[in-house]
Amino acid sequence: MKKSRIAVLTGGGDCAGLNPALKWVVKTAMDERLEEERGIRYEVLGIRDGWKGLVSLDPMHPDTDQGWIVPLNSDIVRTWDRYGGTMLGTSRLSPYDPKNSCSDIVIENIKTRGIDAVVVIGGDGTLAIATRLAREGINVVGIPKTIDLDLPETEYTLGYDTALNVIIEEVDRLRTTAGSHKRIFVVETMGRTAGWLALRGGEACGAYIILIPEHDYSIERVNELVLEGRRSGARYEIIIVAEGAKPIGGTEIVKKKGVDSFGHKALGGIGQFVAEEIEKGTGLESRSVILSHLQRGGAPSAYDRRMGRYFGIAAIDLVSKEDFGKMVCLQEGEITCTSLENIYGKLNLVNPDIHYDKDRYNGRRTIIN
Numbered sequence: 044m045k046k047s048r049i050a051v052l053t054g055g056g057d058c059a060g061l062n063p064a065l066k067w068v069v070k071t072a073m074d075e076r077l078e079e080e081r082g083i084r085y086e087v088l089g090i091r092d093g094w095k096g097l098v099s100l101d102p103m104h105p106d107t108d109q110g111w112i113v114p115l116n117s118d119i120v121r122t123w124d125r126y127g128g129t130m131l132g133t134s135r136l137s138p139y140d141p142k143n144s145c146s147d148i149v150i151e152n153i154k155t156r157g158i159d160a161v162v163v164i165g166g167d168g169t170l171a172i173a174t175r176l177a178r179e180g181i182n183v184v185g186i187p188k189t190i191d192l193d194l195p196e197t198e199y200t201l202g203y204d205t206a207l208n209v210i211i212e213e214v215d216r217l218r219t220t221a222g223s224h225k226r227i228f229v230v231e232t233m234g235r236t237a238g239w240l241a242l243r244g245g246e247a248c249g250a251y252i253i254l255i256p257e258h259d260y261s262i263e264r265v266n267e268l269v270l271e272g273r274r275s276g277a278r279y280e281i282i283i284v285a286e287g288a289k290p291i292g293g294t295e296i297v298k299k300k301g302v303d304s305f306g307h308k309a310l311g312g313i314g315q316f317v318a319e320e321i322e323k324g325t326g327l328e329s330r331s332v333i334l335s336h337l338q339r340g341g342a343p344s345a346y347d348r349r350m351g352r353y354f355g356i357a358a359i360d361l362v363s364k365e366d367f368g369k370m371v372c373l374q375e376g377e378i379t380c381t382s383l384e385n386i387y388g389k390l391n392l393v394n395p396d397i398h399y400d401k402d403r404y405n406g407r408r409t410i411i412n
């Protein structure tokens with residue numbers, strides 16, 4: 044029987060859904076019945092801490108792995124789909140970071156360790172690296188993950204559904220204290236430059252106002268809406284603000300200056316800024332809550348377990364067909380795949396003309412026109 048070696052890694056921000064995908068990559072690759080059909084026996088190596096694992100291996104000693112490589116099998120991953128985060132660990136290290144370029148080491152380590160294909164579970168940054176490695180002849184297959192849902196060519200990215208559930212759980216919790224004190228609560232969600240988490244989370248939790256990065260807001264209009272709500276008898280308001288939202292003529296608020304090795308800003312603080320502006324403009328008591336990494340934590344939802352399973356299986360289907368340079372994806376409700384080149388350097392952002400009520404700063408109020 045022909046033998047082949049697959050490596051699998053999770054890169055970038057962790058989220059729920061990564062472990063179900065890891066489990067099904069391993070189970071599908073090492074399934075004895077499928078092995079017979081394929082005529083290939085796969086060995087699966089887990090790479091620790093994303094690209095950092097492949098950078099940290101010593102290319103001069105291919106017989107060593109210094110703990111960066113974990114041989115996986117169905118017994119080891121049996122229960123992984125029940126847990127959040129990633130059992131392999133991750134990092135935000137980019138081998139193509141101009142300040143510390145080391146992609147040649149990654150390519151060397153993949154070759155010297157006899158790795159025939161790499162399954163890469165990641166978001167825009169991690170999959171961009173996979174695309175560049177594919178251009179340099181490395182066999183890669185991508186699995187889309189990000190709570191931001193900002194990857195193009197796919198209707199779903201792992202972690203998004205679980206993050207949405209965190210938003211509704213925390214907002215349901217906040218409603219009791221907001222109602223008791225007749226306060227406005229501004230809840231800041233993650234999402235980088237995409238408003239999907241804020242918009243869908245806000246729609247699901249029944250937020251009064253939702254501010255997204257794709258449509259700059261006027262604080263005067265926000266205050267008008269808040270006062271209108273109070274005049275109509277509302278005791279409190281829940282306002283959802285995406286971390287990348289910004290006022291008309293203003294800029295994003297960042298937690299710290301500079302960018303990470305993927306070129307991403309550290310967004311954060313807009314929630315407190317909006318709460319202060321509302322209190323100043325309306326005289327109504329306002330508080331802010333930043334949900335931050337709560338949205339990335341915890342056990343995967345049923346949907347993330349299912350999608351992790353389907354994406355994991357589909358990734359190995361592509362490997363076994365030697366159909367490389369692709370990302371598995373969800374299109375028109377079906378699991379399929381697309382070229383990594385189709386997503387390289389692009390983002391899937393909210394189109395306010397379709398999905399947003401620009402007058403009332405909320406989800407659309409008509410759907411079938």
Ligand code: F6P
Nearest residue numbers: 056189190191233234235310339
């Ligand atoms: O891309 C996922 C994400 O959670 C973004 O929504 C957020 O801006 C960023 O990662 C936070 O990054 P870190 O975990 O490095 O603070």
